[in-house]
Amino acid sequence: xxxxxxxxxxxxxxxxxxxxxxxxxxxxxxxxxxxxxxxxxxxxxxxxxxxxxxxxxxxxxxxxxxxxxxxxxxxxxxxxxxxxxxxxxxxxxxxxxx
Numbered sequence: 001x002x003x004x005x006x007x008x009x010x011x012x013x014x015x016x017x018x019x020x021x022x023x024x025x026x027x028x029x030x031x032x033x034x035x036x037x038x039x040x041x042x043x044x045x046x047x048x049x050x051x052x053x054x055x056x057x058x059x060x061x062x063x064x065x066x067x068x069x070x071x072x073x074x075x076x077x078x079x080x081x082x083x084x085x086x087x088x089x090x091x092x093x094x095x096x097x098x
Contacts, residue, residue, distance in 0.1 A: 015080045022072035033065050
């Protein structure tokens with residue numbers, strides 16, 4: 001016998017799962033960022049120490065990783081609630097039409 005769950009319970013569980021997935025994706029991105037940029041820094045100092053260029057990809061990618069953090073970790077709850085509100089609005093519009 002299966003027990004019914006409320007819509008609010010479902011939405012809360014869905015938000016938690018999405019937040020976990022987004023956080024995991026961010027952590028993978030962060031790990032790749034650290035590994036690749038460490039390699040670039042070492043490469044820069046080994047092969048062309050007279051020209052410090054590693055800072056540019058570090059900064060450029062850093063801007064991207066900051067945006068990823070904000071959207072995947074910091075603001076995810078707000079983003080998901082906004083999407084839910086849009087979906088609820090659309091569902092109500094569909095019900096009105098027929």
